[in-house]
Amino acid sequence: MTGPRRLAVPRRVAVSAREDGCPETVDGRAVDSVRESWLIEDRWWTDRPLRRRYWEVVTTCGRNEVVFHDLEGGRWWQQR
């Protein structure tokens, strides 16, 4: 390792969502319930603002997943 490495780096994940943005499946696993959802905005004063809508969901197989929708890039990411 040449230098410090970040932990909890977001990873790409396949999510299908409803029109209101609520996830229906995460990596092919159906979402059973949504535990929490929150919005984070930062660096809005720069050319590269960060806007994320986080969702903490429980899938039908019992896994607790935290995923977010990158409102700038449009992609879905998974984060621990």
Added chain:
Amino acid sequence: MIVCVLLPRFQLTVAASDRTELLQAPAALAPDLGGVQAIGEVSLPAEAFGVHPGMRLGEALARCPTLTLVPPDPAGVADSWERLLVRLESIGAAVEPERPGLACFDARGLLRLHGGIESVLAAARRALRVPARYGLAPSRFAAVAAATRARVRRPVIIRGGRDQARAFLASMPVALLRARPVLAELPEALERLGVGTLGELAALPAAALADRFGPAGLLAHELACGGDGALRPRPASELVRESLELPEAASGSQLERGLELLIDRLLARRERRGRTLRAVVLSAVLVERGGTWREQVVFREALADPVRMRLALAPRLDAIPAPAEELRMAVERFGPPASDQRGLLEDPAAARMARLREAIRQTRAAAGPDAALRVLEVDPGSRFPERRTVLAPFEG
């Protein structure tokens, strides 16, 4: 500017030794004993049959039924390679050995010393004293690619920056990526998708490659665009070695007595200067041209006691696959000067910390520099989880 020194088929040439006729016919390095059944380096005639290094033995023999398998000579390769690296280092180069037969060094620090890049190459050629191919480029990967295109007396030099390296690599096949172990599987998949050259690979969006191949795709894209990571030169080493010729093919208790003698000789060497031994390499030349055997042993604690060293090393001799006609032992790394005595009134906290540092040194000696890491809080209150903590080397 990175200089790459390439000695093609180095391991096969060393293993074939004086049987040079083997290299004129289809031949390959036999798989390691007890390892994966994949062949090593192959001769030029074998390549004509479509046989390449890393291919499964069954497939290689199916493609080329006349293929001759040469027993590997890991000890001979390590010795010859170490000699060549020391010669390269003698011109002032900080060398990163990628694998036996392929080494790179940064020429920037040597330009004034030798008076220009051509003079650096000439100095390296004089020091090495064996025919080698030289490639010079802004990145390590491009330098390796340039070396594969070079001739013994005609080095390939790519001047400029990243763009020139990218332009040079554009027409080269993606198969060059196989040189990186983490990318060994990638060229086949790329070729199936119709991506045949590094230029075509560089033209693809990085995001698309990341989606399809993950980190390997991003690395391949970076390499194809003329980039690469920084060189990691090896630390300066000392070659302290002892060998013992065994008059008759030896095994079992005879080998153990030979080992005792080797340990005593090694500990008596003046170059040791009272230091302990942290890691050693045991090797043996097998009878009837059966190749060589080599094993690195990292001691649990740096040792200077011959009895404890023998206890640690003797069981390794059972792994030698055939009777040996020569036994060798070399110091891989020295430890601190021999002194295990602790102070009577030592502070317990300091003693604990010293033991922890020692444990970390042992772990790193056995498993590499990434073996001991710590989670460091950078911005624990950040709303973005990836900004809160980093993984950093453990400083004992």
